Amino acid sequence: MAQALLLTQALSNLPIGAILEDITASLTLNSQLIIQAPPGAGKSTFLPLQLLLDPQWQGKIIMLEPRRLAAKSIATFIAKQLGEPVGRRVGYRIRGESKTSASTRLEIVTEGVLTRMIQSDPELSDVELLLFDEFHERSIHADLGLALALEVQQVFNEQLKIIVMSATLDQAGLHSIMPDAVIHTSQGRGYPIEQRYAPLKPNQNLIAHICQQSIKAINEEAGSILVFLPSVGLINACLESLSNELSQVNGVKVLPLHGGLDFAAQQQAIQPCNKGERKVVLTTNIAETSLTIEGVRIVIDSGLENRASFDLSSGITRLEQKWISQSSAIQRAGRAGRTEPGICVRLFSESQFNQNPSHTTPEILRSDLAPLMLEAVQWGSSDLTALQCVDQPSPAAISAASDLLQRLTLLTSDLTLTQQGRRTLQLGVEPRLGAMLSRAPDALFDTALVTAAVLEEPMRNSDDIAFQVALFAQRKHPKQGVLKRRVESLAARCHRKFSVASIQTDQVGVCLSFAYPDRLGQRRSLSGNQYQLASGHGAFVDENSRLSSDEYLAVANLQKGRQSASRILAAASISLSELETYHRLEEEDVVQWSDEKQAMLAEHQARIGQLVIKRKPISPSEIPPQVLAKGLLDYIVKKGLQILPWSKDSEALRSRVNCAMAWLPEKEWPDWSEQGLLNNLESWLLPYLDNVRSVKALQRLNMLDILNAELGWPLNQEINTLLPKALKVPSGSTKTIHYSEGQNPKLSVKLQEMFGEPQSPTVAQGRVKVTLELLSPAQRPLQVTQDLAGFWSGAYKEVQKEMKGRYPKHPWPDDPASHQATSKTKRHLK
Structure with missing residues (x-):
């Protein structure tokens, strides 16, 4: 009777209760639900409790929580509503700790645990309902867990019901992987929250500012205070400073709350204060969602968090202090309005809030993917893009994960699990630690x-x-x-x-x-x-x-x-x-250019990756030709293409081909840009280095012949037709066309030699106009134009007027577009 009364009161008080009947009705008819409900609506506590008590569900209910503290706290709270200890009908499983029994039907688990459950039992044969709580946090484990669960539902267990619960809804993203899911929205039960902005002043200390704002709130406002900080280090510093400041104030406790504390210390921060007491709780973003901290009426938000980002170039995960997203700031502020109107003091400006991203970048787009890939391979999907994830990781990140797992000997080159890889997964540790435990000799295992x-x-x-x-x-x-x-x-x-x-x-x-x-x-x-x-x-x-x-x-x-x-x-x-x-040491002969000795030096090296562990000099006569050739290529990469003996003709051919790439992209031209040639030295230059034994000998290479051979006969014919080296002008002379990337081709010609030509010439199938540099009889520029017809009918009159007297021996007709072109003087035209 008491239990029924308790649940009736909860039903009437919690916003999720208003849509409970709709949710249960949808579950009967549909296999996938999405529930959007703000913090405090009861989706993490009341909903799983009601599903547990609903007689239509007799199988297990598994609810995934992103954080260990939340999983234990929620399990403890729900069990308390039933008047039972944790581990009877309601239990939890987190890494290294669990409280369950044969009678447990509702399990609150953390993300790695869910993955292990699915990998061990792909059918989830005894699971009827699978709930993903706080999915908006988008941890990499939640993405993986949902991807695996969707495949379980589609392939192995059609009776499985999946519920995704989120405070904020990425409807388009979730719809892409759950197109048939029914969406339910709870309006929540938030009280008005007064937003105040108190940004740090230049050169002001964050800890001092937090202490100042906390003491001001204690003196001027009622209720407990929740302070969000980016790191444990700052929490400890504020804890010491505030404790000293408040040592003479009765009835105020200063308590830390973060993942590094034991459960008892965490619960002390969460539980209600004794009558007449208040508390200041200093926390990380662990308290943004799921947890309800009793009595909090004031939130002081630093606006910062420590966020891990994986650097692909170095293979290092960098922990950086970043501004939080707008959605996180809204979540944090919401903690002040759970039970009554509250206040949120933001230690940053309103303009900073507006500049912050709307949502935090999901972990799958900024994390080391090696753990995810190892799990995916065990599942049978070495292609991560085949997983049904809201966001797809980049190919570069996938490649980096694959390379690392192979280097750790957890995957083979064809992306199958090794014995060490299987053992790592059984241990439930991250790949690097798994490699250490699986590869350590027996004598070193305890170490x-x-x-x-x-x-x-x-x-x-x-x-x-x-x-x-x-x-x-x-x-x-x-x-x-x-x-x-x-x-x-x-x-x-x-x-x-x-x-x-x-x-x-x-x-x-x-x-x-x-x-x-x-x-x-x-x-x-x-x-x-x-x-x-x-x-x-x-x-x-x-x-x-x-x-x-x-x-x-x-x-x-x-x-x-x-x-x-x-x-x-x-x-x-x-x-x-x-x-x-x-x-294993990798051994090879290496030839390198020495700036100090201005010569190619060779040595036998034993390496681990880029570390040269041992080296032994090799005399020049003993250097194998292929090793010397590779050394020469490395020298060219180091010094640049300018050290090769480029002639004017070879440079001109390079320019024509590079222009052809830009103007005629539909044809398969080679990339002869600086970087393109350096990237492909082994393809186009290496075959010509057989008899080159020194840097000096490089200067004897014929670069034009090498480029022509690389271009091949068909493309040589096309380049000569489409982008000719020279053009026959109306006077009968042949003039060179100068090509340069990013510019129109240019032809310099004496003005009189273009008489009778009504239009400017073009190349590249008429797509590109040739820029004409029209010269005086003294070979000085008179006009630069791509519109010859316009020049004849316009600016030519002024040129004629000025030049006719200066060069009287040369023709300056009134109608140049129809006059006979010539390279000669008037006397030679008679």
Whole structure:
């Protein structure tokens, strides 16, 4: 009876209750629903509870939550409504933790867990309803989970019902992958929110400004305060400052809320205050959606967030402080109006709000796709574009993911899973850590376990991973308990027993090298803190780092800066002998130009990626021709095409072909631009380097013959017809046409030689007019025109008037368009 009363009250109070009957009716007739409802409408709590209690649904209900805190909190809240502990009818599963039982029918899970469920049971045979909550956050796991679920529904389980719930609706995007979905909208229950703008002044400190605005709100307004900050570091700084400022104020608590806290500390920030108390909760964007923090009436929004973006060129994920989107700002403000009218103080200007993007870029368009690709391959789809995702990732991002997974030996060259790839998926860890755990020898496995745990829970004041592992082995690590649970969980999934005594701290670098082979680093000089990475990129350690004296490093984490080199945040030392033992060295003969010696030098190199581990000089006589030729090509790329012996005729042919590409694009002309020729040196130049043994010998190449051979007979004939080298003018003389990319061709000719020609000449099948530079008898320019007829009837009169007296021996007829052309004087015309 009490339960029925409780649910009736919830039904009347929560906005989602107004459309509950419509939702349940649609579910009976349709397999896909989209529900748009703002925060506080009850879609995350009341709706799944009602579906659980509805007798027409007897199978399991799975609801996906993007955040672990939200998953646990929602499960706890719904179970409490039923008067049960979590784990009975309502449970949760998050990474490394679960509370479920045989009687659990409603499971709140995080995204990686859902993917594992689908991969393990593609039919989702005991699942009847699958809910995607807060889909507007568009995490990469949510996109993957929905793509897999849609395929499950289409191929394996037609009875499965899919509900996508979102605070803001990308109707066009979702419609593209769920065209038959029925859309339901709840208006929500938001109270009026007063928007105030208090932007930072120039040179004003953000922490000081936040403290100032928080104290002002405490003094002038009622209710608790929710402060949104971009990072844990800023939360901790504000926590210390505000706690000091408010130490003499009774009844006000300052509490942090972020993903790094344990559940008890998180719940302390979420739960209602005691009577007569208020709180200031300092949070990241973890509190934007799903969570309801009791008593909040004031939101102070920094307008900032730390957003991860994957840099394809370096393979580094950069965490950058960015302005939030307009939709995020609206979501944050909405937290102030859950139970009564509220206030949102934005620490940025209204014009900044209007400049911000409307929505945050989805993770699938800015993240490392290696985890997604590994899951897709296990699912049977090595082509990521075949997945039913709202947004399709770029081909470059897909290629980068494929290359990395092959380098980690998780995929074969034909994109099938290796044994290590399958093991990585079974462990449920990201690909790099999976590569480390699956490739570590038995003697190093316990070291790899601890290294993996430390990487996920790093110390903020140390970049030496081996040092952190040593602290754990000595039971002195500041996060000892957290790491111990993580290590034991990983060991259990690997079906291994873990022993602290087996940890070899001097082998941490070896373990890291399995996960980050592209980030092996070699010091650039005997002293200094600059390193070259196997990827070819530069990096540095802090000058006072414990690692600064090591010749080789295995680098786990980097902070990509604005300059070319990245800062090393986490690494461990590795020796040359360990590199040779555990990594395959690529050996080849290399020829390079030495600016210092002004000569081509050859050596035998042993490399890992771009790192030259060993080198041995080769005498010039021992250099194989093909190696020398490749060295010469590299020299040309380095120095540019200008070092080749271009003649006027060869330059002219290049210009004609490049113009033909622009004017006649339907024909298959070769790309002879600077970059085009450099990109294809092996195709057009390499065959002519067989007997070229030095840079000096390059000067004997006949570039015109080489270009003509590359162009081929048919195109040679076409270029001569369509863009001729010269033109026969009315006087009978043949004049050279000068071609230059981006300009009309130009022909210089004495004015009298064009008499009798009514129109300007053209090339390229009449598409391009030739610019005529009409010259005086002294070969000086008189007129430049592309309209000869217009010149004869117009400006010619002035030229005639001025030139007739200056050059009386030459004809200056009144009707040049019909006069006989000549290159001679009047005397020779008689």
